[in-house]
Amino acid sequence: MKHGSREYALWSIAIAAVLVFALIPVLWLISISLKPPSEITDQRFLPQSVSLDNYKSLFEGGFDESPFIHPLINSIVIALITTVIAITLASLTAYAIARLEFPGKRLILAGALAIAMFPPISTVGPLFDMWRALGLYDTYPGLIIPYLTFSLPLAIYVLVAFFREIPWDLEQAAAVDGATPFQAFRKVILPLAAPGVFTAAILVFIFAWNDFVFAISLTSSDASRTVPASLAFFTGESTFTAPTGSIAAAAVVVTIPIIVFVLIFQRRIVAGLTAGAVKG
Amino acid sequence: MEASAPAHPNPPAAAAAGQRSRSERRLAWLLCAPAVIAMLAVTAYPIGYAVVLSLQKLDLRFPDQSEFIGLSNYGTVLSSELWWTDVFNTVFIMLISVAIELVLGMAIALVMHRAIFGRGVIRTSVLIPYGIITVVAAFAWQFAFAPDSGFVNNLPLISDEMDWFGGRFSSFAVIIRAEVWKTTPFMALLLLAGLVTIDGQLYEAAKVDGASAWQRFTRITLPLMKPAILVALLFRTLDAFRVFDTIFIMTRGAQDTESVSILGYNQLISRLNLGLGSAVSVLIFVCVFLIAFVFVKGFGARVQEGRPGG
């Protein structure tokens, strides 16, 4: 399919507009992180002089002493585990709701929605008490479990919405064509489910990655503290000086895994379309 | 589900059908059980506890003065001018940001879907705002708009001395700007996933029939995307009503920009008035429930429909 140069020009403008909208604040963050402390408030968008001090201070002291490395690892592991488990459980549930008849279907959906609607701040207190009693305070499961709870509703709803659209009869058609049941599932259904599954996965990952409320209240040491919570412990030169530069640097570094994760997954969202399984 | 269609055209009706639906129900509950357990185990106690607390006068700093007072906390909250101001603020921010996000999100989703080059770059870049830690993003915006440290006041049409956070509606503007930037990707992502499931042949057929681009958009795209739009709108609205981080970082609720979540936080954490704070939380829940109710009934969000094709 050939595209005229006018089309290219129009699309370039559209793409540039989207990129500007999305990335200007990110560039601002990067700019703040590169400015030396004396120029933080110079009111300029780009730094006058570039300094990597903020980044160096993040990694100073290696694994034990640095305020950042251990929380970064905690964040990655906790978010990944949460995503895998949440997608697994949500897929099972969404499959049941989308394909099977059973009483309690609406109750589950309504209940999931109700859970997603309750203000997290008031669940933190009792959850803190529960976790201390159960010994889950300041542990990985101590964070993974609440993250599961509060991301499952969204994951379930997204997956139900997409599973509903899958033409399940294709499975039978493939069987008629001679495919084994498992082959039918793998080659026909799975690619069609992919957009929903990977969309939900990205949303769950970012939710677990970004959370602050639970992270600050249910952890007390680097054993399980994640990056958003660890930002509360960054110090500037004195207790009254805001560590603006190092917080910005931390935010930039912490976004890199997100970029990687999204880069990998965004292709899968449209993979289903190109698999050629849709409508024949 | 049986892999093959029944051999007889008229299967022995009741018994076989009953058998199938019983095993179907068992399977369904088995599949749902893990998720349900995960959700209930964590929230049943806290939510129940919050409701119980809201019926008491309980101040953590004065533990021996607690007593059961029924609905009196709710009376205090609902008759307080502060509560209604905050509800207005919250609804104001919610309506405007969600509206902007829907339009922008749709536009961006279309670009992500149909761009003739650079799709990977666009899709990844668009999601970056959503992935940046919320408190840091809010802080970066605040820093940008602050008169003494930001670059915004240096832009051509804006006065050097403009104190964005010194007035109510200018503060709202910055808050909404930050919220929109942060969560439009959420909308765009869900709308994109909805877009990719639309069969391209429908567009071809419509073009042959002479439909214009706008007609194709409104007659084909929008209706087929209804489930995706509704899920996106529903969750985004619910989240928007509970906005906290952005406002807290930018103004701490000053200049009458306080949201209901900040109000709840102040009662619960600053004043340790667990009774009032829990009442505010329950009321927030009720408000959000009402919004969801309006969505499900009014817009016909039929997400809980049964089998497709039936």
Add this chain to the structure above:
Amino acid sequence: MTSRPAIKALACLGASVLVVAGLAACGGSSESGPRQLTFFVAIQPGGTIEETAARCTEESHGRYEVKPELLPNDASQAREQLVRRLGAKDSSIDVIGLDVILTSEFANAGWIEKWSGAEKREATEKVFPSVIETASFEGDLYAAPFNTNTQLLWYRKDLVPNPPATWDETIAAAEKLGRADGGTIQVQAERYEGFSVWANALIESAGTEILSGPEKVDLQQQPTEEALAVMGRLANSSAAPANLSTSNEDTARLGFEAGESAFMTNYTFAYASASEEAPDIAKNMGAAPFPRVNSHPAKPPLGGFNLAVSAYSKNKDLAFEAAACLAGEKSQLTAVELDGLPPSRSDLYSGKDVKKAYPGFAGLVKKSIEAAGPRPTSPAYQDVTSALQRTLHPPDKIDPDDTEPIYDELKSNLEAAVKREGLL
């Protein structure tokens, strides 16, 4: 059905992942040997906490080990963490670094232990009376004073040869300089605790108090209105920086270091910060006493930290000992040397460590602390400070020529606040 085995496999995978995650998080052996005492405190950038903890551990000769646990740097977040744990009767807290405004609240709730006898005498020896007041509740001592803090009027000697003595004089001097030439005054007026600090300092300097008892509002009309008029006058004059309504200690020092303002009221760290970040400004930086409101002597703000023992600690005797060491003379000297924190013992101000940290203004800091006015002591302090902030912020809404309406509003809001009524 076709995909049932696959689904069951996935479910098993999910469950086992959860189990593995749980196992992975377990571990950490219990320690044998000296008792471990946890010390919950916000970390100081210069390393004070690590050093005092190590030294006190050594001086215990093996009986206990002081283990610092981090609290967030933001005061209200630190309070949130402490309240959550103490409210849950957490026994893993031994010694707490307590902000001065928290003493009454925590003591009334029964979360911290009273100090008595020899330990009390040792903890309060030679300590400023105003600082002892911040560590006491209803006449009893509930924490050992560690460091204090106060605000001075910092000014540019090259722009203003003679520092003003009252707020009105400061405003007039700034207006005369003109906005473009440093004619602004940096204060803290964001809607947070720092704003209450300023408001309280103005009110006390005018000659009255916010509270005369834990539940009694004082706030005499005439002096309060004078204080409010000063606030309104500054906020509405050309001497107010553009970001007044979101200014805090950090933005204040940044504005001063950028040369935008000739005047600033801020804590003692301001000089050390300027010396490092803006040496040209620091060269011309002078320190003067906190300005007066009227003819009453000024009452500068009083901050700082005291060390308390948790009521739920399992090692109370050792904790008292450790707290006494951590707050004692040697620790205070470490604090002033590494982090520039003013000691709470008045006899240390003639020593060389303090003079080195505050070159040329050590005596001023001492006088300031002696004259300081602590914030109101009440278990309901959070309500009081919320009411104060909510009523007076943003300060430019105060009409300096008609302060009666705002006075009435403030008085009634505070009266509801001490009774902890209503929604704030």
